[in-house]
Amino acid sequence: MAKRARFCLVALYSAVSVMAGQTNSPNNRSWSGTVVYSSCNADEAFAESRECIRPAKDATFALYDDTTRVMYGLEPQELVAGHLGDSVTVRGALDDATIHVTSVELLSIGLKIGQRAPAFSARDQFGRTQTLDTLKGPHGTVLLFFRSADW
Numbered sequence: 001m002a003k004r005a006r007f008c009l010v011a012l013y014s015a016v017s018v019m020a021g022q023t024n025s026p027n028n029r030s031w032s033g034t035v036v037y038s039s040c041n042a043d044e045a046f047a048e049s050r051e052c053i054r055p056a057k058d059a060t061f062a063l064y065d066d067t068t069r070v071m072y073g074l075e076p077q078e079l080v081a082g083h084l085g086d087s088v089t090v091r092g093a094l095d096d097a098t099i100h101v102t103s104v105e106l107l108s109i110g111l112k113i114g115q116r117a118p119a120f121s122a123r124d125q126f127g128r129t130q131t132l133d134t135l136k137g138p139h140g141t142v143l144l145f146f147r148s149a150d151w
Contacts, residue, residue: 031072031099032107033065037135042069053085053128063099073098080104109150117143 037044037059040052045064052064061080064073074080074090079101087107092099111117121131135141 011084021086028093028102030065030089031063031065032087032089033072034087035061035062035074035080035085036071037084038062038071038073041063042071045071054140062088070099106109117141 018037034045034052036052037054037056038061039056039059040049040062044062044147045098046066046069061077063080064070065072071101072094075098080088082088083104083106087109089105089107089149090099090101091103094100117132119132121129124130132141135143
């Protein structure tokens, strides 16, 4: 009886480990970018060409990651069909150059209108520490952050 119970525990532990390994696979992750047609290449997507959102024969939806300038195929297509031209975060597993999508969310960038900026401190180009208060002018403050890494 003790051997049987031990065997059942080992089998249960093994099954849980296998399932946990599947959900925590290194391939399961997220990517952010713009949903475009696969007929568009990375250079066209980077230049925000209108061709990237025009239907073309045999074209499917793809994700252009502007951080790495890589195009990924997306499957299943139904999950991204309503997001052509949108900036999104896609979660799923990568298989070669195709993301097997489990979820898609619109990418939220920045603060909402009227929302106060959080407190921060950062060094400027002269090495001085700047905060929201040190930058605040008589009419408020505008902060711009550029994501592009090619300037």
